Amino acid sequence: MNCQAIIAGVGGQGVLFAAKVFTEVARHRKVPVLGSQTFGMAQRGGSVMTHLKLGEFCSPLVCEGDADLLLALDGVEAHRSLHYLRARGNGRGALCVANVADSQSFPDRRVAGLLTEMGVVVHTCNADAAALQMNNALAANLVLLGFGASREDFPFSFEEVREATAALSATARRSTNLAALDRGRLL
Amino acid sequence: MDMKTREHRILLGNEAISRGLVEAGCQFMTAYPGTPSSEILPAVVELKRELGLKLYAEWSTNEKVALETALAAAYSGKRTAVAMKQVGLNVAADPALSAAYIGVAGGLVLIVADDPGLHSSQTEQDSRLFGLFSKIPVLDPASPQEAKDMVAQAFELSERHQVPVMLRPTVRICHSEQSVECRPVPAPSRLADFRKNPGRWAATPRARLQLHQQLNRKLAAIEKEFETWPGNHAFFPAGATQQRAPLGIVAAGVSHAYLNDLLPALGLAGQLPVLKIATAYPLPRTLVADFAARCERLIVIEETDAAIELQIRLGIPVWGRLTGHVPAHGELTPGVIEKLLVAAAVEAGLDARARPANRLLAATGALDLAVRRPTFCAGCGHRSIFYSLRRAFPDAIFPGDIGCYTLGLNQGAVDTVHDMGASISMAAGFYHAYAQDGQSPPIFASIGDGTFYHSGAAGLENAVYNGARFVLLVLDNGTTGMTGMQPTPEFGETADGHAGGIVELESLIRGCGISYLEHADPHDLAGFHRILLDALDHSRAPGGGVAVVLARYACVTQLKGLGTRSALPVEVHHGPRPHTAGTPAALDAAWMPRHQDQLSPCAEACPAGNDIERLMSLAAAGHWSEAAQSLYAEHPFPSSLGRVCPHPCESRCNRGAYDGALSINALERVAGDRGRSAAAYVSKPPPLGKNVAVVGGGPSGLTAAYHLARLGYGVEIYEALPEIGGMLRWAITEYRLPLDVLQRELEVFEALGVSVHTGVRLGRDLAWAELERFDAVYLATGAWRQRRLGIPGEDHAGVFGGLDYLYRVRAGQAQALGARVAVIGGGNTAVDAARSARRKGAATVDVYYDVLLAIAEEVTAARDEGIVFHHGIVPVAFEAGATGGLKLLLRDLAAPQAAGAGGDADSILVCIGGDADLAYLDGQDLARNGRLAIDSWGRTGQPRLFAGGDASSTGAGTVVGAINGGKRAALAIHERLGGKALDAAALQLAGGPGIASANADPDASPRAGQGAAVPGPQAIKLQFFSKTPRAESRHRAPDDSIWNFDEVNSGLASTEASAEAGGRCFHCGVCTRCDICVKVCPSGAIAQIDGAYRIDQSKCTACRVCQTECPRGAISMPAAGVCIACGYCTTWFQCPSLTSGADGLVHIDRRTCIDCGMCIQVCAQGAIRPRPTPTTEAFT
Structure with missing residues (x-):
């Protein structure tokens, strides 16, 4: 498989952990992985973006207009990263999975038409609210991941994501992390 | 890539480097953290733990010491690594340059991570150029896998040529993940073996020259090796002929990786010759020349600067950063490379076309998305x-x-x-x-x-x-x-x-x-x-x-x-806001800040009505004349009061609990002494044609006379004693209040045209009928009749009244008391009498008292003079002593049943106060319980008669109390004789807050009458004031002072007094134009115009910070207690957990808030508060 993905969010939202789940799934599938992450000052609340390229690639950054998937933990960051998504070629369109407080606000009406024209499939949910309800505000990333992984055309199956999450979680957090994924699946 | 057979791990570039280090047998590593290099050392430590390696790893305190420490390990034969970010190499530059000359024994890999695009750095410097400059060979990996492979190659190269080797990954290598092939890790086995060779390790300048020569030879050999280096390879299009290609690409690092993914997308896959260079320095020039021989021109794509481009010296065009074909700054992202590649290909005559413009980029660019700057974590x-x-x-x-x-x-x-x-x-x-x-x-x-x-x-x-x-x-x-x-x-x-x-x-x-x-x-x-x-x-x-x-x-x-958080749950309170309908941005005027001076607690406490706050401002500036003038508005006695007042103002001073009350009393004295006498400031007003008699020339009568005369009444004073002054002249001792000081203050009465009749006692020398000609009479005859103990032996010779004794001392008629004197009483008279007796030669003075009421400073001074105080001991009888003198039979109030002790004395002074001698009333019904009955304004039952001071039912007790009574009576008389009504007159005459508060109903709040609050200690922002010791007056030493009646307390120098006022007064509730409100106002709404502050209500956001920051409580503004959407916290405190919606109201983002509680202190409107006791549901 070849899949190029962008995971976008704000420093501290758990973008790195979500990316780790992707690479763990790839490792399990024995698919080569290349990717690039944000470290350092930007981690302090700035915009954070991880590039992931699964399959036969040489370089770590996704070219603008080439991404198959955008997983966004924040509405503003989702808009900021939309231009990485590719237009539908012969096959299926690219996928955008975003955590937004208000589904009416995303995508912005000024870009919605273009996304439709490009065949981008958009799925939104309020992962923050769901995570807060679980008294685990920091697990919004996993709620979103669970939500995304149970959509059609997501590059991995929900089970693969769940297994990878279990493998990566510290023992103390495993059950709450998996509960967050399961919660996302139900959204 | 064969991923099925070998072990692969998904590693970050930095982790791949760490893996390479341990696989290559690295035994010693130092580093200083810095993005993007920081993860290398921790990953080495992790592998050390995982594999149980014998490996030394340290975080050094900086890059210079890191390299020097590592060099010694390499001198000892160990494989050694040092890691840092590019700017860290600047710090390590000194050892790095020498390291190239001197070289190493064990391999040394210097890992320097560059940051093209400045994700987290100060400069975009290219460390490969440092390699050129320092003559250290440089390897430039194109992927995490290659970075790992290069580590082992670098160690071998380093040991083969005995030079340090630099591995230079860029951020996209360090922070990229890749499935990396891992090999077994050997157990490092080399033992430290430093072989002495001073000619090399401690080379002198001459020897260094040889080492430089040697280094050049090493570099030549290394360049030769690089010609066939596995990471360097040239690619030529299939079926390429001997005809030169129009464009050849020389690429290095991650740029080469981008090219591989980009060329197919641009339709250039396999079309152009590409030379990948992994050895940036020394450049394998033959390899490049051979490649160039098959191209018409070259373009060099490398990061961060032109290290390779600079080294290429050929007869064909070389495009790059120096020619403008490659941007001279910033990261070479795939997008940038795509653009520059298409442009170069077209310029070279090739058929290359850029992909269609990214329409989404244009569309989202127009959305004007908020830029998210990095910010401190919530709770930082x-x-x-x-x-x-x-x-x-x-x-x-x-x-x-x-x-x-x-x-x-x-x-x-x-x-x-x-x-x-x-x-x-x-x-x-x-x-x-x-x-x-x-x-x-x-x-x-x-x-x-x-x-x-x-x-x-x-x-x-x-x-x-x-x-x-x-x-x-x-x-x-x-x-x-x-x-x-x-x-x-x-x-x-x-x-x-x-x-x-x-x-x-x-x-x-x-x-x-x-x-x-x-x-x-x-x-x-x-x-x-x-x-x-x-x-x-x-x-x-x-x-x-x-x-x-x-x-x-x-x-x-x-x-x-670590899983710990603080636990002070905070919440923002929302609710109805005090907004005016229709102008939601502005608050109701009552909820906006106002500059309003308040009444200082000292001024409120002053019975004489001194405007102490004003005194402080004038004193601070050294304007003593104006200071005296302001005091003369209230009474004519600042020099006297400044010496004898029990200063209730100091007891109320907000500074008291902080570092000691201000020396207000001493400042009043300086003002009185330094200013001119009151006579200089008053002028006789036009006569009102009405006359007032003042009977009794003590402080109460004199104050009434002073104010009445200033209002234009004809005033005559009748004084029974030879001179006016009352207690000030005849009871208070001269060592406390020198006669000349008092006399100077009394000059004002002549200046005001007040007639003074001395030696005239009402009822003896003056008949009531003679007072008929006056429109009003003020009786302030004092309480001079010695009070008696009523115990046996009180009439013995040698038992004297204290007031009488003090009078005699002042009159120069003091009787001899003998060597042993006993004083009965705990008031100021007792202490004055005791100290006077001491000065008159008494060797021992014992004071027996029930309650000590005297001014504390006086008691201390008396003790210093050797006077002994006996607390709770009262006499029950006096007897003639066996050997002459007197014997006191005493009772201890703490043990009333115990047999009384005895005391001997040659004389006994009974100082338990005086009573009013009202014999002059001659049957008039004016007295109750031995005092003239008056209301709080000095009015007796008879319309023409007023009274005050010690003779009156309100009593005076102190000079300042007498002054208060005199002022009140003056106001009441003025009203009676057709002047202003009391309230208005009070303000007009005195202008002082003391009068204003005196004007109030005694049961009402003290501020009534002026509408101002009195700021207590909680209104003062102590952070603005440093603790400074109170200025204490100087006193003559006791063993010097007890021999005469010269003044003991010499007060403060005027400079000390100015410093005390200027440096210590809080100016409670009174604006000092300190400008702090102007500075803290976040919207620039406060400005000082013509010496006054104006608050521009159209700019004011009602954040209330000015109120909370005014050091002295001179700005009034109630706290709303709910969020008013002023935006202060989000703008100035900038906690990411405080978010505001479209309505501006602030909410707490529970995802990030750690309940540090700082916002509670920041919100001046009191809208953010700790949540009340958490309910159990919050934790379920």
Whole structure:
């Protein structure tokens, strides 16, 4: 498989952990992985973006207009990263999975038409609210991941994501992390 | 890639390098953290743990020592690695250059991570150029896998040629993940074996020349090796002929990887010759020349600068950064490379077409998305520090430093960021630059603990040595936060977790010559502010210097990692706001700030009505004449009161509990003494044609006469004693109130045309009928009739009345008392009598009393003069003594049943107060219980008769009490004779708050009459005031003072008094034009216009910060207690957990809030408060 993905969010939202789940799934599938992450000052609340390229690639950054998937933990960051998504070629369109407080606000009406024209499939949910309800505000990333992984055309199956999450979680957090994924699946 | 058979791990580039290090048998590693290199050493430590390797790993305190430490290990034959970021290499430049000449024995790999695009760095410097400059060979990996492979190759190269080798990954290698092939890790086995060779390891300049020559030979050999280096390879299009290709690409590092993915997308796959260069220096020139021979021109694509391009010297065009074909700055992202490649191909005549423009990029670009700047974490102590700095010192210069706290920029409290440690040296530089011009702006430098250990001490010792003056804040969160929580020397935990030595931060700072080092908690905003002011004072004081404030708090991100959070749940209260309908942005006027002077507690407490606050302002400026004049508005006795008053003002001083009340009494004295006599300030007003008789020329009668005369009444004073002055003249001792001081104050009565009849006693020398001609009569005849104890033996010869004795002393008729004197009583008269007796020769004076009511300072002075006080001991009888003299039979009130002790004395002075002698009333019904019955305005039952002072039912007790009575009676008489009604007259005549409060209903609040509040201690922002000891008056030494009646208390010098008023008075509730409100107002709504503050209501956001920051409570504004959407917290405190919606109302983002509670202190409207006791549901 070849899949190029962008995971976008704000420093501290758990973008790195979500990316780790992707690479763990790839490792399990024995698919080569290349990717690039944000470290350092930007981690302090700035915009954070991880590039992931699964399959036969040489370089770590996704070219603008080439991404198959955008997983966004924040509405503003989702808009900021939309231009990485590719237009539908012969096959299926690219996928955008975003955590937004208000589904009416995303995508912005000024870009919605273009996304439709490009065949981008958009799925939104309020992962923050769901995570807060679980008294685990920091697990919004996993709620979103669970939500995304149970959509059609997501590059991995929900089970693969769940297994990878279990493998990566510290023992103390495993059950709450998996509960967050399961919660996302139900959204 | 065959992923099925070999072990692959998904590793970050930095982790791949670490894997390469241990696979290559690296035994020794040093590093200093810095993005993007920080993860290398921790990954080595992790592998050491995982595999049980014998490997030394350290976080060094800076890059220079890291390299030097590593060099010694390499000298000893070990395979050694050093890691740092590119700017760290600047710090390590000195050892690096020598290392190239001298070389190594064991392999040394210098890993330097570059940051094209400046994701987290200060410069885009290309460390490969440092390789050229220092003559250190450089490897430039194109992927994490290659970076790992290069480590082993670098060690071999280093050992083969005995030179250090640089591995230079860029950020996209360091922070990229890749499935990396892993090999077995050998157990390192080399033993340290340093072979002495001074000619090499300690080479002198002459020998260095030879080493340079040797190095050049090594580089030539290395270049030859690089010609066939596995990472260098040339690709030519299939079926290429001997005809030259129009364009050849030379690519290095991650740029080469991008090319591989890009060329197919551009339709150029397999079309162009590509030469990948992994050995940036020395460049394999033959390889390049052979490649170039098959191209018409070359384009060099490399990061970060033109290291390869510079080394290519051929006869064909070479395009790159130097020719403008490649951008000269910024990261070469795939998008940038795509653009430059298409442009170059087209220029070379090739058919290349850029992909269609990204329409989504244009569309989202138009959305005007908010830029998310990095910001301090929610709950970070740094935020509170910069918030405090900016708020308290908006005009200061703020040299900053490198670390998380660079983000103090966002809050306007970081002005410069240069390089590690520069905050301190630059603060010194700013100081000297301004000092040269005689200026001293406040300078606050900030540096973190990690950075201070790295390079702060050098700057600090230089600053101290050269006499710089500034405040240095050391932000000690106990870790290297920005780069990922690396330990510091503060706790002694080393890179691999074993216990190292502890370098105490305080000792290090003090060791730099710092004498001022204070700890401060930034989570206490007021306390922190206080310390900042104190430190600034120190930096400017004579003998001061650099003041260091050490703020210590945990890194919240590290705390989160440890699973601990604070637990003060905060919430923002929302509810109906006091907004005017229709103007939602502005609050109702009643909820807006107002500058309104309040009544100082000292002034409120003064019975004489002194405007003490005004006295302080005038005294501070040294305007003593005006100060005296302001006091004369209330009474004519500042010099006297300044000596004898029990000063109730000082008891109410808000400074009392802080560091001692102001010396208000002493200041009044200076004002009276330094100003001219009241006579100089008064003029006779036009006569009103009405006359008033004042019977009794003591302080009460004199004050009434003073005010009545100033109002235009004809006043005549009838005084029974030979001179006017009453107690001031005849009872209070001369060593407390010298006669000339009093006489100077009495001059005013002649100036006012007041007739004084002395030696005239009502009822004896003056008949009531003679008072008929007056329109009003004020009776202030005092209480001079000696009160009796009513015990046996009181009529013995040798038992005297205290008042009578004091009078005789003042009149020069004092009787001899003998060597042993006993005084009965605990009031001021008793102490005056005792001290007078001492001066008249008594060897022992014993004071027996029930309750001590005298002024404390007087009692202390008396004790110093050898007078003994017997508390709770009262006489029950006096008897004639066996050997002459008297015997006192005493009772201890604490043990009333016990047999009384005895006391001997030659004389006994009974000082238990006096009664009014009202014999002159001659049957008139004016008295109740032996006093003239009056209301609070001195009115008797008869319309023409007024009374006050000690003779009256309200009593006076003290001189200041008598003055109060005299003022009240003057006002009442004025009203009676057709003057202003009492309230208005009170204000017009006195203008002093004392009168105003006297005017009030005694049961009403003290502020009634003026509508002003009296600010208590809680209204004063103590952080603005440093603790300063109270100025104490000087006294003559007791063994000198007891021989005469010269004045004991010599008061304060006028300069001391000015300093006391200027430096210590809080000016409670009274605006001093300090401009703090102007500075703290976030919307610039307050301005000083013509000496008064104007608040521009159209700009005011009603944040209420001016009210909470006014040091003295001179701004009134009620707190709304609910969020009013003023935006202050989100704009100035900038906590990411405080978010505001479209309506501007602030909410707490529970995803990130750690309930640190700082916003509670920040919100001046009181809208953010701790949640009441948490319910159990909150935890389920």
